Amino acid sequence: MPIQLPPVPFTHNYGRFNNPEGKLNDGFEAEYFNKALSENHYMIRVRPVENRIKFKKGFIDQTFKLNDENTAIYSTKASSVINLLIFEKDGWQYMLSVDKRISNKVTSEILVEIANSIK
Incomplete structure (x- = not known):
């Protein structure tokens, strides 16, 4: 899991399998x-890569190279309410999503930093 969080305050968190x-x-x-x-x-969201969610090129705004040389895709078009950063690492697909209303505080670059914090 990432060790970094977005730079906005949260009051609650939970996880589930x-x-x-x-x-x-x-x-x-x-x-x-x-x-x-x-x-x-x-x-x-984390899922096995065998069951990855695929995104069409029309939904991809940018691609980024992560520190581990994996490629991440950033999408503001796949959903009307969230922005996504999707990447694969060690047999898992990760999807980081943030509400569009705070996209000025949690940019694509910050999501990439969070992705890079996974060790």
Whole structure:
């Protein structure tokens, strides 16, 4: 898991494992939010790369090279309410999402820093 968080205050966090019937949606989710500031919402989703979610080129705004030489894609177009940074590391697909309303505070560069904090 990343050791860095977005630079906004959170009041609550929780995590859960998903293991429904079959393997397609297996994974882990961690969610951070602020009870008083609903826009301060951040999530991490991790799933096996065999069950990765694929994104069409039309949904990709930028690509970044991470410190471990993996490529991350950044999307503001895949959702109307969140921005995403998606990358793979050690057999897992990570999806970092942040509410669009705080995209001026949690930029794509900050999400890349968070991705790079995974050891």
